Amino acid sequence: MTTSSTLIDTTTSTSGDNSQKVLAILFWAYVSIPLAWGIFQTLKKAMALFS
Amino acid sequence: MSDPGFFSKERIIASPxxxxxxxxxxALSVHLCIGQAYAFSVFNEPLTRIVGVTQSTPDDWKLTSVGWIFSLAIVFLGISAAFGGKWLExxxxxxxxxxxxxxFGGGFLVSALGIWLHQIWLIYLGYxxxxxxxxxxxxxxxxSTLLKWFPDRRGMATGMxxxxxxxxxxxxxxxxxxxxxxxxxxxSTGLTETFLVMxxxxxxxxMLGALTIRIPREGWKPEGWxxxxxxxxxxxxxxxxIDQALKTPQFYMLWLILCLNVTAGIGVLGQASVMIQEMFQGTVTALAAAGFVGLLSIFNMGxxxxxxxxxxYIGRKMTYTLFFFAGALLxxxxxxxxxxxxxxxxxxxxALIMSMYGGGFSTIPAYLADVFGTRYVGGIHGRLLTAWATAGVLGPVLVNYLREYQIAQGVPKADAYTITMYxxxxxxxxxxxxNALMHPVHEKHHMNDEEPNKGLSPA
Structure with missing residues (x-):
């Protein structure tokens, strides 16, 4: 079992390898797209305020 | 030594x-889901016509009964955050x-059963x-996991x-x-199926969030930082x-800081729609007022x-100074x-007021980490959230009571908000x-390196 105490290198890259970069991009898209859709829907409704 | 379980802390220590x-x-995949709670009001009206479908019948639930669902959820949010925070650690x-x-997912499914059987107690229990x-x-x-991964940008991390x-x-x-x-x-109103799908x-x-989350190794630092x-x-x-934090005055000062910021914000947020319609009579319709509330939600989020x-960049204390000073003026x-x-x-x-109301929620975990350290900040944050539950009751009650009192005294509706806002x-x-009185925690409250974790292991 690997525990934190057995690891020597405590300073590592913060962006990981390429597969992790792709995974991060996909995961960001997964959370951002519905959020952008929700903001767009809300803004559409808010337009009534200025019409 | 036996292999740690799939959900254990040992299994999610990040690889180099x-x-x-x-x-x-x-984190967002969890918070974007549970944030649905603020939109629960879209179900209120349909829940009052499950039997009648197109309109409410005497056999249908009343709006007052339906209103308890959201209130119960917020009460249990506060309770579980307070007690669950220590369990989290x-x-x-x-x-x-x-x-x-x-x-959360199961609560929707139990509620779907409650809608199907038309048993409101199942929705109280479920949602x-x-x-x-x-x-x-x-x-x-x-x-707390975000705070540990982003020691260089604590505020931004919890803000996200x-x-x-x-x-x-x-x-x-x-x-x-x-x-x-x-x-x-x-x-059918389609509510049962909607609850099932949601x-x-x-x-x-x-679960995608749960499977992806990792905790950094002890002593990990971002590259080059x-x-x-x-x-x-x-x-x-x-x-x-976590238990020692409750013995410090700083915990109660931060509790009050959060509570006061949220009380003021939640109070005016709740009356935003009525307020704009009454202050700009003939100019702002109910539909436009709904758009105004939507716009405020975007500023609250942003x-x-x-x-x-x-x-x-400016520090947590200065940020709250700005919230309180500029907020009072606005x-x-x-x-x-x-x-x-x-x-x-x-x-x-x-909009600016609402942005600072939202900012109050997101800056408090980083403030706690600054004052109490990052080791038990998750649990301490959970306990501090009782301030939110308190403000959730205080804010609307204060605003509604003050408004009714003024109208009863003969103050015109459009002017009834003046004293409330003051x-x-x-x-x-x-x-x-x-906030101005906030000062560092006395060193007698600090943990020693040799001190046992009192049943908790640091993440």
């Missing part, structure tokens, strides 16, 4: 080189997120109690997650309406135990990320802007004074 930018979307974020996904527990656990679960809680309603409201439209028939989708989405040699007096490198990020300015008939400035003022500004002045 793990991409820390996977952690914020993992013991079992780690993956187990807590898993429990949250089961409770109110079980779902409420899911809300509290989900809210606190990623916060807590922004998700604000954004969840922006997705949840139109998605719920679209699902109800899709499933409704001549004999329960399953939310469970899956939250070294802790500042001279840092603010308000930022400690020591740790205060403020969570922007203000928390700004706090990384609250006091709202009645004058309403009377002057300047709707653009009125909206801008309200009182809210007064609350912010009180917050300003408390």
């Amino acid at each position: 080189g793990y991409n820390r930018w996977l952690i914020p979307p993992a 013991k079992v780690g974020p993956r187990t807590t997120m898993f429990a949250s996904a089961c409770c 109110g109690v079980i779902g409420g527990i899911g809300l509290g656990l989900g809210y606190v679960s990623p916060v 997650a807590i922004m998700g809680f604000g954004g969840g309603a922006l997705i949840g409201a139109p998605a719920s309406v679209a699902l109800m439209d899709y499933f409704k028939t001549a004999t 329960g399953v989708v939310y469970f899956i989405s939250m 070294t802790p500042p040699v001279t840092q603010s007096r308000m930022v400690t490198s020591n740790h205060v135990h 403020g969570r990320f922007i203000w928390a990020s700004v706090s990384d 609250y006091a300015l709202v009645p004058t802007l309403g009377q002057s008939g300047n709707i653009v400035l009125f909206i801008a003022c309200y 009182i809210m500004a007064g609350l912010l002045v009180l917050g300003f004074a408390i």
Whole structure:
């Protein structure tokens, strides 16, 4: 079992390898797209305020 | 030694080189789901015509009975955050997120059964109690992990997650309406199917977060980052135990700071729609007022990320000083802007107020980490959230009572908000004074390196 105490290198890259970069991009898209859709829907409704 | 379980903390210690930018979307995938709670009101009206379908019948539930569902959920959010925070420190974020996904998703499924059988107690139990527990656990679960992954940008990291809680309603409201439209028939409101779909989708989405979350190894630092040699007096490198934190005056000062900021914000948010219609009679319709509330939700969400990020540069104490000082001025300015008939400035003022209301939520975890250290900040944050539950009751009650009292005294409706806004500004002045008195925790409360973790192991 690997525990934190057995690891020597405590300073590592913060962006990981390429597969992790792709995974991060996909995961960001997964959370951002519905959020952008929700903001767009809300803004559409808010337009009534200025019409 | 036996292999640690799949959900245990030991199994989620990040391997060297793990991409820390996977952690914020993992947190967001939970917070964007549980943020749906703020959009629960879209179900209120359809829940009152399940039997009648097109209109409410005597056999249908009353709006007052339906209103308890959301209230129960918020109460259980506060309770579970307070108690679940300590459990989180013991079992780690993956187990807590898993429990949250089961409770929140499961709460929808139990509620779907309640709608199908037309038994409101099942919805109280499902969405109110079980779902409420899911809300509290989900809210606190990623916060301390984010703080540990982003020691260089604590505010931005927690701002991203807590922004998700604000954004969840922006997705949840139109998605719920679209699902109800899709499933409704001549004999059904489509609520049962909507709750079933939402329960399953939310469970899956939250599980993606639970499966992705990792905790950094002890002593991990971002590449190329070294802790500042001279840092603010308000930022400690020591740790205060979760139970010891309750013995410090700083905990109660921060509790009051959060409570006052939220009381003032929640109070005016609740009356925003009525207020703009009454102050600009003949100009703003009910539909436009609904758009105004939507716009405020966007500023509430955006403020969570922007203000928390700004706090990384100007400091947490200064950020709250700004919230309270500028907030008090803006609250006091709202009645004058309403009377002057300047709707653009009125909206801008309200939007800024809402951004600072949201910022208050997202900056508090980083403030706690600065004052008490990062080791038990998840649990301490959970306990501090009782301030939110208190403000959730105080704010609307204060505003509604003051408004009714003034109208009863013969004050015109459009002017009834003036004193209310001045009182809210007064609350912010009180917050300003408390924040000004904030000082570092006495060293007697700090943990020693040799001190046992009292049943908790640091993440």
